[in-house]
Amino acid sequence: MNGFGLFLGSDVMHAQLPKLLRRQILTAPAASLLVAAAPLQKGSYALADVLTLSAAVALAKEGEIIHVAAGTYRERLLISHPVTLQAWPPGADVTIVWETDRPYESVVQSSGVGVHLIGLKLRHSSPSVANNYAVFMQGGSLLLEDCDISSATGSGVGSEGGQLSLIRCNVHQCKRHGVAMFGDLEGSEGEVLLQECSISGNELNGLLVADNAHMILKGGRISRNGWHGVYVKDGIADFEGNIFERNGQGAWSAGESAVIDLLAVARTNTCI
16 A cells, blocks of 8 residues: 555546646545555556455445545445545546346445445446345445435335435436335334435335335425325325425325324425
8 A cells, every 4th residue: 555545546547637636636634545446647656556446345444434536437335334435536526337137236235334425426227126226225324425326227225224314415317216215124213314315307206215214304306206206105204395396196195104294294395
């Protein structure tokens, strides 16, 4: 490992990176992991130490940060310990793609506590019916921040139990639901927070809450989904300050065993 840690970038013409980007890379926090799919060269030594995201995740210590350079990464991530993956520098165009003929394979499958993804585009295709998600959280805790997520075959994000948070995320054009939230197999409540998110253009529900999951939705825009903007099948939902627009079967709906105050929802949200 060089003095700058590990840097992760794609095979996109690193030699032609602008000076500002080079400066930001070189001054990245020393505590972070800097990784690259193709080594960034500076003088006679390489800034890159690890060639894949998977290798970076495997090497990362608990709580460590992996900075990811602009580019497209075609791999699948299984994350079971506290780690952060962040587009670097902030705002860099980082896309992680997993397209496969094998079923039940998400782009990111998270089971650890304290997993954090920042500023990433996630694209998915896997031919399965159940557990077909671009991002799948199975227990633990996962924070998605400023991420852009889409699945050509399934739902954008799925959770079973645990604690899931989406902050300023865009979940769109998914074959099934935008976000599907469930309790775990033992019946425990899964907790989900969505804040300032856009959930749009998904073929089924924008947001599905079921199996004792508890969703809090604030300041979002839920639009142009094929079924309902929010469907609370038999879970718990609290939402306010959201905008609902042109959802095929209406802004929201709830099953008989759902726990939701529909009068409060109608009073505190806006339908266009």
